[in-house]
Amino acid sequence: MRATQFFLATLKEAPSDAEIVSHKLMLRAGLIKRVAGGVYTWMPLGLRILRKVEQIIREEMNRAGAIELLMPAVIPAELWQETGRWEQYGPELLRFKDRHQRNFVIGPTHEEVITDAARREIKSYRQLPLHLYQIQTKFRDEIRPRFGVMRGREFLMKDGYSFHANYEDLQREYRNMHDTYSRIFTRLGLRFRAVAADTGSIGGTGSHEFHVLADSGEDAIAFCPDSDYAANVELAEGLAPASPRDGHTEQMKKVATPGKTRCEDVATLLRLPLAKTVKAIAVMHDEQFFLLLLRGDHTLNEVKTAKLPFLNPFRFASDEEVERHMGCRPGYIGPVGMTKDIPIIADRAVAQMSDFVCGANAAGFHLTGVNWGRDLREPDYVFDIRNVVEGDPSPDGKGFLSICRGIEVGHIFQLRTKYSEAMKATFLDESGQPKIMEMGCYGIGVTRIVGAAIEQNHDERGIIFPCAIAPFELAIAPVGYRKSQSVQDAANRLYKEFLATGLDVLMDDRDERPGVMFADIELIGIPHRVTIGERGLKEGVVEYQGRRDTAAVKVPLADIREYIRERRSA
């Protein structure tokens, strides 16, 4: 592609509404343009990237035996009513009426449509298994779209759905997809990790998320460097401390802690480690009041907490409710002196503590030297309700956990029969008996991958695209293209030769000054650059610089094609 025949729209300054690097760089590089909150136009340069990502996904899905189809973005409400999601889904589901006042939705996901297709087409176990997928635009009316393409409302997604005669076969396909996803992200050139995940609202049993590792990621991942354990922190189990509870050495004392409502402040005031404090969190389930206890340096895991049967669902108590049940303002509440009608749920770590500090249920006071059994009754329940932290023992018993951050770009689920049952997707088995199909579903956020790739690969000069998804693999920068016939000739000849070898090459024939060309080529993240200048040509050399290199190297003109070939395969 010649730059003069293409459409480059780079910006020196990023629009002020962009917050994270990938968003700023995508705007500056002219990859996307905002049209509405969370809705973007993919400009020609950006579209090239998106298409490359799509193509890799498509090739690997096909290789894994899945078959591509395309479902509509607009879905009649009846299908969603059939599974009950019309009522359940909430305002994230964009609904509208057509001219006949019939209800429709813009699909945020396609379980209903695919299950409807499957039940119409599949009659016999002989037609199973079947895995259908599409790459299609979805719409989710996010509360707060942000981070550009990373949390947009409209986005491109690969979603696949598999149908099976039995659970064993679903598990086989699930493993197949686990492998396929690993191949896809490897081919995309991204550092990623597959982690065990919470199944969330979609339901089902097994589930893994695929995360692109990046410090700016929204999700925290717990993993064990000494084993293959990896899980979303929402799921990672916090084990009980191995050592038994220490014996108490202190007497309980009431100390004044005026204005110190946070555990950090209390620990600082009393010159105690944060891990000696206990924070009490008041929650409600219907009209029942509960007290949750966490060590001061730990944080509540709401996903785990919501799974406790007597707390599902729960909400945080209001200040007014705290005062009514505890007789004390929030900030100084604690478990000592609680009557039996307020159940105390302690995290495993709290149950092991001795001589700890907690609120005194009197404004401006905390208690020190508190001990279970002596100063208050043993906790009514002990559960794992906290987020694991760096250094916690790995749940697989093989070392200690590290925490890193990731961007979720893929998610695979064993749906089982949630949708097939609701929609009566049955088939006849070998004995002629009707059975409900087992289902799996597998998603990849195509647009989000572009953002995540940039989030993971950039520097102060711009984007550093992995070769596999770079809009162009190589750029030719001729210095003085219009002035020097020898430069122009050499550049044109090289351009044609590279094209002939199947390279995606951008020929910068804009007649810009070198600084402008270099800055643009670096900003948009082209991995390889060849600079041709009159000076070099006289010596028979051109210059090569890789996007991550700090300086250019001279390469004889005659060797440049071979040189690039080696660099690409390196």
Add this chain to the structure above:
RNA sequence: CGGGGUGUAGCGCAGCCCGGUAGCGCGCCUGGUUUGGGACCAGGAUGUCGGAGGUUCGAAUCCUCUCACCCCGACCA
């Protein structure tokens, strides 16, 4: 949804407190000089000052209402 903030040229911003009919940098157009890391000189074009209403002789500026966008908040006892 709650709290905060911002809307002025394609992009980044100033002007607003203290009303007098809009400016800077980048980009864009023309001409010239330049040509190995975002050139220089000269000339030029571009705004219903987010929208509606009000106050006033006069509103980007003051008041009311609206819309859009951004940030923070769902670990707080």
